[in-house]
Amino acid sequence: MDEVTHQLPASTAPEAKPGLIRRIVSFPLSLLVIEFVVIAVVAVGYTQLAHRLIAKGDGAAYAAGGVVLAVLLVLTWKALQHWLERRPDRELALPGAGQELGLGLFFGFLLFSGMTGIVALLGGFEVLGLRGQGALWAMLAMGVTSGTFEEILFRGTLLRHLEAMLGTWAALALTSLLFGAAHLTNPGASLFAAFAIAMEAGILLGAAYLVTRRLWLAMGIHAAWNFTQGWVFSVPVSGGEPPLGLLITRRVGPDWLTGGDFGLEASVVAMLVATGAGVLLLVRAAQRGEIRPPMWKAVLRQAHDERTWV
Numbered sequence: 001m002d003e004v005t006h007q008l009p010a011s012t013a014p015e016a017k018p019g020l021i022r023r024i025v026s027f028p029l030s031l032l033v034i035e036f037v038v039i040a041v042v043a044v045g046y047t048q049l050a051h052r053l054i055a056k057g058d059g060a061a062y063a064a065g066g067v068v069l070a071v072l073l074v075l076t077w078k079a080l081q082h083w084l085e086r087r088p089d090r091e092l093a094l095p096g097a098g099q100e101l102g103l104g105l106f107f108g109f110l111l112f113s114g115m116t117g118i119v120a121l122l123g124g125f126e127v128l129g130l131r132g133q134g135a136l137w138a139m140l141a142m143g144v145t146s147g148t149f150e151e152i153l154f155r156g157t158l159l160r161h162l163e164a165m166l167g168t169w170a171a172l173a174l175t176s177l178l179f180g181a182a183h184l185t186n187p188g189a190s191l192f193a194a195f196a197i198a199m200e201a202g203i204l205l206g207a208a209y210l211v212t213r214r215l216w217l218a219m220g221i222h223a224a225w226n227f228t229q230g231w232v233f234s235v236p237v238s239g240g241e242p243p244l245g246l247l248i249t250r251r252v253g254p255d256w257l258t259g260g261d262f263g264l265e266a267s268v269v270a271m272l273v274a275t276g277a278g279v280l281l282l283v284r285a286a287q288r289g290e291i292r293p294p295m296w297k298a299v300l301r302q303a304h305d306e307r308t309w310v
Contacts (some may be wrong), residue, residue, distance in 0.1 A: 017143055018067060020186060024089075025084070025126075026086075026294075028161040028162075028164040028165045028178065029161070029165065031084065031161055032087060032157060032158065032161035032162070034080075035080050035157045035161075036153065036157050036158070037071065038076065038080060038161075039076060039077070039080075039149070039152055039153055039157065040153065041199050042072060042073060042076050042153070043069065043073060043145075044071050046068075046072055047069065050065045050068075050069070053065075059137045060137055062137050062138060063137040063138075063140040063141045063144075065141065066140065066141030066142070066144045066145045067141075067144055068150075069144075069145050069148070070144050070145060070147075070148040072090055073148050073149055073152055074148065074152075074231075077089070077091070077092055077142065077152055077156065078092060080109050083228045086236060090213065090214065091156050091160070091209075091213070091214050091215045092152075092156075092214070092215055092216070093214070096214075096216075097216045100212060100214060100216035100217045100220065101216045101217070101219065102220065103220065103222075104208065104216065104217040104218065104219060104220020104221040104222075104223075104224065105218060105220040105224040106220075106224070107217075107219040107220070107221055107224070107277075108220060108222065108223065108224025108225040108228065109224045109225075109227075109232075111221070111225065111229045111273065111274060112129075112224070112225050112228040112233075112264075112270075113228060113232070114273065115264065115267070115269055115273040115274070116229075116233055116264060117265060118269050118273065119251075119257060119258065119267060119269050122253075122257060122269070123253060123257075124159070124251060124252060124253040124254075124257040124258045124267075125233075125249065125250075125251055125252075125254070125258070125264075126249060126250050126251075126252065127247050127248070127249050128247075128248040128249060128250060129247070129248040130246070130247060130248065130285050131234070131244060131245065131246060131247065131248050132246070133246075134231065134234070134243070134244040134245045134246060135230075135243045135244045135245065136231055136246075136277040138228065138243070139226075139227050139230040139231035139243060139245065140231075142156045142226060142227070142230060142237065143224065143226045143227030143230070144223055145268055146222060146223065146226050147220070147221075147222040147223030147224075147226065148223075150179075150222060151205065151209075151215050151218045151219045151222055151288070152215065154175055154178070154179055154189040154205070155175070155206060155208075155209040155215060155218050156209075158171075158174075158175050158178065159171050159172065159175045159206055159209060162174055162175065162198065164292075164295060165294065165295050166294050166295070167229075167292055167293050167294035167295075167297070168210065168290070168292045169291070170294065171235040172202075172203070172206045172207075172210070175202060175206055176198045176199070176201075176202025176203055176206060177198050177202070179197060179198060179201060179205075180194040180195060180196075180197040180198025180199075180201075180202060181194055181198075183197045183238055183239070186238050186239035186240070186262070187239040187240065187241075187261065188236070188239035188260060188261030188262040188263075189238075189239050189262055189263065190260075190266070191238070192266060193259070193260075193262040193265070194268035195271075196265060196266050196267070196268075196270065196271040197238070197265060197266075197276045199271050199274075200224050200265070200270055200271045200273075200274030200275050200278070201222075201265075201274065203274075203275055203278035203279065203282070204221065204275065204277055204278035204281070205218045205221060205222055205278075206218075206239075206278070207278045207279075207281035207282045207284075207285060208221055208278075208281055209211045209283065210281070210283050210285040210290050210291075211281050211285040211290065213290065226238075229263065229264060229265070230243045230245060231243065231245040231246055232245060232247060233245060233246075233247055233249055234246070234247055234248065234249050235249065235251070235263050235264050236261065236262065236263035236308045237263060237265075238262065238263065238265060239261065239262045239263065242264075253266070257269065275294050283306050
């Protein structure tokens with residue numbers, strides 16, 4: 001009788017177990033630290049170089065420099081997903097990017113314009129005239145770079161990896177607090193301004209990521225929000241100098257209404273409007289099953305399922 005050799009089909013052959021170093025690197029906390037540092041270094045390094053080569057008053061060249069940084073950050077993100085995380089890039093995948101980015105730009109413009117209109121109806125904002133082009137190029141560069149860099153850093157990196165460890169709600173709360181705290185060093189900042197940013201931007205932009213599991217929508221909202229307040233309404237962006245935008249405007253009244261030196265982002269109206277929009281997106285994310293448990297709950301559930309099947 002001939003000896004029969006049994007072999008497992010290639011599809012059922014056991015995969016090689018990753019080595020210790022690979023397992024350490026692949027842990028969400030390790031990925032968070034590595035990606036945070038790499039993205040920050042790329043952004044800071046490029047910005048320092050660009051400031052030496054391009055003057056802020058160089059118009060279109062300055063805006064083009066911002067676009068180049070955005071592209072560089074997207075490519076850096078894709079490289080990290082391929083070489084470090086060894087997975088397909090989903091967050092910044094190109095199919096459907098135009099539609100999501102366009103929707104975000106429209107939503108960000110509409111949201112800030114609507115909030116400003118409410119402040120105006122309450123007597124806290126006035127339009128005095130039309131200036132024209134003003135600081136268009138500088139505001140374009142600011143909108144593009146802040147929308148790309150901060151969303152990749154806070155939502156793509158911090159929120160995503162914290163969620164893998166702590167679950168959706170804890171990750172959203174932590175990243176919102178961190179986003180607000182990051183603005184404390186801005187001119188005109190206060191504890192309330194940081195709290196307002198944490199609520200309105202942290203929740204809104206985090207929810208925009210959660211509902212799509214991609215960054216394009218959040219990037220569009222962020223970029224349009226900053227550009228609209230800075231160029232269209234000539235309002236300080238997170239405590240910066242009042243820019244020379246399209247409209248000649250002024251803010252009058254108490255700080256709770258106008259946001260004071262920090263700008264309309266620190267207005268109670270802005271906080272309520274943007275936070276409300278964020279909550280609606282969170283409800284949508286929950287309906288789509290995008291709220292995830294902490295790592296320890298997932299491990300316990302898997303262990304329970306394994307015991308059930310034994």
